[in-house]
Amino acid sequence: MTEATRRERLRAETEREIRQAARALLVESGRDAVTLRAIARKLGITAPALYRYYDSHDALLRQLCDDICADMAAALYADLAADTSGEVGCQVRAVCHAFRRWALAHPQEFALVFASPRDPIGADQFGSVFLQLAGQLIASNLVATHSDDEVPEVLHEDLVAFQQVLVDAVSEHGVTLDDGVLNLGKIYHVVQSWVRLYGHVALEVFGRFPFAVSNPEPMFDSMLDQMLTDIGFSA
Amino acid sequence: MTEATRRERLRAETEREIRQAARALLVESGRDAVTLRAIARKLGITAPALYRYYDSHDALLRQLCDDICADMAAALYADLAADTSGEVGCQVRAVCHAFRRWALAHPQEFALVFASPRDPIGADQFGSVFLQLAGQLIASNLVATHSDDEVPEVLHEDLVAFQQVLVDAVSEHGVTLDDGVLNLGKIYHVVQSWVRLYGHVALEVFGRFPFAVSNPEPMFDSMLDQMLTDIGFSA
DNA sequence: GAACTCTTGTAAACACCGTTCACTGAAACC
DNA sequence: GGTTTCAGTGAACGGTGTTTACAAGAGTTC
Secondary structure: OOOOOHHHHHHHHHHHHHHHHHHHHHHHHOHHHOOHHHHHHHHOOOHHHHHHOOOOHHHHHHHHHHHHHHHHHHHHHHHHHHOOOOOHHHHHHHHHHHHHHHHHHOHHHHHHHHOOOOOOOOOOOOOHHHHHHHHHHHHOOOOOOOOHHHOOHHHHHHHHHHHHHHHHHHHOOOOOOOOOOOOHHHHHHHHHHHHHHHHHHHHHHHOOOOOOOOOHHHHHHHHHHHHHHHHOOOO | OOOOOHHHHHHHHHHHHHHHHHHHHHHHHOHHHOOHHHHHHHHOOOHHHHHHOOOOHHHHHHHHHHHHHHHHHHHHHHHHHHOOOOOHHHHHHHHHHHHHHHHHHOHHHHHHHHOOOOOOOOOOOOOHHHHHHHHHHHHOOOOOOOOHHHOOHHHHHHHHHHHHHHHHHHHOOOOOOOOOOOOHHHHHHHHHHHHHHHHHHHHHHHOOOOOOOOOHHHHHHHHHHHHHHHHOOOO
């Protein structure tokens, strides 16, 4: 089984430690604290040694982004699995709550991954949980049917592209969707929901509500209720 | 009129140049390029001289945030003034469009001001345009009346606080509101609108929509239409 | 005008940063 | 056993924020 040579094992272990150290620095002291020298110091090696593993400081940060995405996805899946109701509405609610909880517990990671003007985000696993769930959500006929004519024609092209993304995401988890189920109206509503979910969470994490919020959780719940109602779920 | 001494004038001028240089660096090369030494280089002085004007690099960044907020407010007011329809609905639309346009044209500034896990934002002028307009919007009876009972009771305390913020913001511009006009239901809808506006703009600026958007503008228009409809305006 | 203070800038230094390069020593391979 | 591969080192370069001691001019006081 373990075809890895001794050298390969050691290398993999060191790489794991590098990621772990980088992550710890980000959490403890923010983005600017994730320096090559600080990471090396944590491992008891020197900074240039890190260049045996990453081409540059920037490449290491990108890897960090990917790790964060993977961890977030795992957290969201865990909360999704904890929901045993079997109802899609409850599952959506669980994942949205999990997203908010994760963002509030990991503000630095959230800022790095979701609110940086970076070009190449790890789009592969980014939000795969959302996509999968969104696909299932649309597939379930609980969502009110919206005619394709409701959405402006200029958006059709983009939404068709998103349609394909959703089909791919869901089929990766072994579920195939009928063509007719995924109409553009429904897809449009999912995008609108993402806007509201992301908007609320980001505003909360960055403290950019126009007034001091003392009870953020019920406000989130309230937004979620409205969002689900608008999609076609009853609260 | 000019009671400022010669020394004071020189100092003010230098301070102006510092802000200007810092701003240029942010726009041209991003947050990490706003360096004390780079600023000093632009002014033809040395870095320690900047400590005669700011306590630290961080203090300078905070000042930069305030400047950005002020400039954005000016841009939004300009676009608001350009709207001569006299209808609040059109004014809201104009300001929302102006916000999106500003954010897309100034991604670095937007990221720094609206998406940084910083504690002390220049909340004074932050979004004063929004607040003023929101107050007027609520005051106009075009907005459908929503009962206070619609919003969960846990939110009342926070919304009352926001109510006061709105009243103050509007009264600063010489308009006084009747008590009854500003009910909690309406205020709640304004908060929800801010969530959607901010969410959409941030997602667009940071490129975090779950698919490549080729026509972002009509998608924004569509969101705006829905938002205004939900508030109580007709499209 | 001379003496004084206050202000604005400089130069040098410190510790830190990303990155490059020549190098060592040990593991892996033939 | 000899050779190659490779993780890691140490020194160096130019960059950063920040502190300190010091110079020189502007403003003030006598």
